[in-house]
Amino acid sequence: MLVIGDEILSGRTQDKNVTQIAAWLNVQGIRLREVRIVADDVDAIVEAVNTLRARNDYLFTTGGIGPTHDDITVDAVAQALGVGVVIHPDARAILEGYYAARGGLNDARLRMARVPDGASLIPNRMSGAPGIQLGNVYIMAGVPSITAGMLDALTGTLEGGLPVLSATVGCWVAESEIADLLATTERLHDDCQIGSYPFFRDGRVGANFVIRSTSADILADVSTALIAGLTAQGRDAVAGGI
Amino acid sequence: MLVIGDEILSGRTQDKNVTQIAAWLNVQGIRLREVRIVADDVDAIVEAVNTLRARNDYLFTTGGIGPTHDDITVDAVAQALGVGVVIHPDARAILEGYYAARGGLNDARLRMARVPDGASLIPNRMSGAPGIQLGNVYIMAGVPSITAGMLDALTGTLEGGLPVLSATVGCWVAESEIADLLATTERLHDDCQIGSYPFFRDGRVGANFVIRSTSADILADVSTALIAGLTAQGRDAVAGGI
Numbered sequence: 001m002l003v004i005g006d007e008i009l010s011g012r013t014q015d016k017n018v019t020q021i022a023a024w025l026n027v028q029g030i031r032l033r034e035v036r037i038v039a040d041d042v043d044a045i046v047e048a049v050n051t052l053r054a055r056n057d058y059l060f061t062t063g064g065i066g067p068t069h070d071d072i073t074v075d076a077v078a079q080a081l082g083v084g085v086v087i088h089p090d091a092r093a094i095l096e097g098y099y100a101a102r103g104g105l106n107d108a109r110l111r112m113a114r115v116p117d118g119a120s121l122i123p124n125r126m127s128g129a130p131g132i133q134l135g136n137v138y139i140m141a142g143v144p145s146i147t148a149g150m151l152d153a154l155t156g157t158l159e160g161g162l163p164v165l166s167a168t169v170g171c172w173v174a175e176s177e178i179a180d181l182l183a184t185t186e187r188l189h190d191d192c193q194i195g196s197y198p199f200f201r202d203g204r205v206g207a208n209f210v211i212r213s214t215s216a217d218i219l220a221d222v223s224t225a226l227i228a229g230l231t232a233q234g235r236d237a238v239a240g241g242i
Numbered sequence: 243m244l245v246i247g248d249e250i251l252s253g254r255t256q257d258k259n260v261t262q263i264a265a266w267l268n269v270q271g272i273r274l275r276e277v278r279i280v281a282d283d284v285d286a287i288v289e290a291v292n293t294l295r296a297r298n299d300y301l302f303t304t305g306g307i308g309p310t311h312d313d314i315t316v317d318a319v320a321q322a323l324g325v326g327v328v329i330h331p332d333a334r335a336i337l338e339g340y341y342a343a344r345g346g347l348n349d350a351r352l353r354m355a356r357v358p359d360g361a362s363l364i365p366n367r368m369s370g371a372p373g374i375q376l377g378n379v380y381i382m383a384g385v386p387s388i389t390a391g392m393l394d395a396l397t398g399t400l401e402g403g404l405p406v407l408s409a410t411v412g413c414w415v416a417e418s419e420i421a422d423l424l425a426t427t428e429r430l431h432d433d434c435q436i437g438s439y440p441f442f443r444d445g446r447v448g449a450n451f452v453i454r455s456t457s458a459d460i461l462a463d464v465s466t467a468l469i470a471g472l473t474a475q476g477r478d479a480v481a482g483g484i
Contacts, residue, residue: 007439015257018279067418193312
């Protein structure tokens with residue numbers, strides 16, 4: 001995934017698309033492997049697009065597809081893919097319809113019909129301007145609610161593997177007191193990772209242990225083993241997490 | 243900046259360190275130029291550390307410095323820098339003190355005293371285990387409140403340039419209706435960027451225009467010019483944003 005936008009790097013805007021797209025991808029049976037966040041800068045976008053699309057099955061970008069001068073994602077992706085930029089006739093028609101009762105299409109709005117040559121559109125039910133797909137690159141909006149609608153439109157259309165399932169075991173314990181148990185439990189089971197996420201709450205130390213696997217059986221086995229291990233050490237383990 | 247952690251890429255945890263570190267860097271006169279988010283994977287961390295530290299003045303990492311088996315940041319950074327991993331005597335002393343009334347130091351807790359050979363410590367007022375600095379690499383915690391304390395400790399210690407200042411002008415207008423004005427205003431002024439951040443609120447469309455510059459004079463000039471331009475088009479511009 002590539003997040004594009006000065007507003008994220010300046011700290012002004014809290015990104016929400018990483019979490020949203022990651023969760024959606026999991027359901028599609030696809031794992032988010034890496035994310036880059038770059039400025040509104042053509043060279044930075046081109047470098048990231050070419051690296052990420054080459055070594056991943058899919059690349060999702062967010063941000064920079066609006067009507068203003070700082071929206072340069074389409075031009076940068078086209079440059080990365082070595083194609084020109086064209087007005088997509090269907091995008092133009094969508095925008096003409098959307099803006100008919102909103103003052104009409106002007107040059108700035110027409111910018112949102114520009115796509116890398118050969119691209120398809122991703123429906124946007126919320127604000128007219130569509131997302132864009134070309135090859136394994138999916139160009140989404142920066143506004144999270146608009147991207148949410150685009151993800152809905154893409155649901156079930158990407159080829160994925162088995163969804164990654166997760167189960168959580170919580171415990172009022174300092175993770176450093178049961179670190180060996182976590183490592184041993186993970187090592188004794190194939191196709192599982194255990195993440196340890198400590199917290200401070202109500203003046204007490206605790207941790208949630210998140211088990212991930214593509215197999216529901218393994219997930220159940222590891223959960224049971226971890227709870228048994230914690231119980232054997234005199235800890236109260238809570239299936240489902242705290 | 244390099245964010246390390248499966249929990250971010252799985253969508254389970256919303257990252258808050260990018261926003262926090264970006265805002266802190268701005269005050270130090272340093273701009274956050276790029277971010278990568280990678281999994282708890284040594285090869286991915288090494289690749290990112292070596293690329294980012296080579297082409298930026300500073301590299302901040304977050305995550306992966308706790309006591310459990312999935313905390314591999316120190317080992318990966320050491321590998322990237324081509325140095326070994328050692329127990330830092332001051333870190334060991336800090337942890338001995340911190341855990342004296344909390345069950346004592348064990349092997350897992352002692353892991354948090356491990357640093358790349360030659361590193362210095364960054365104080366952690368909250369939970370004992372310190373951050374780590376070696377060369378231009380700053381290794382911070384994943385828990386945002388702990389990283390906040392480490393940033394406090396680093397305030398004023400990094401060499402920066404002029405802080406980037408910003409001013410916001412808000413307007414109840416679709417950004418696509420005044421896109422030309424934004425582009426022209428930015429082009430007519432040196433050392434300024436104008437970002438356009440549209441929103442939907444109370445059923446209305448609006449946008450905040452964020453002007454950034456290292457000069458307070460330029461910031462004031464551009465603000466004035468933008469407000470004048472919006473007013474000339476019959477729009478109510480709001481200094482400070484909506």
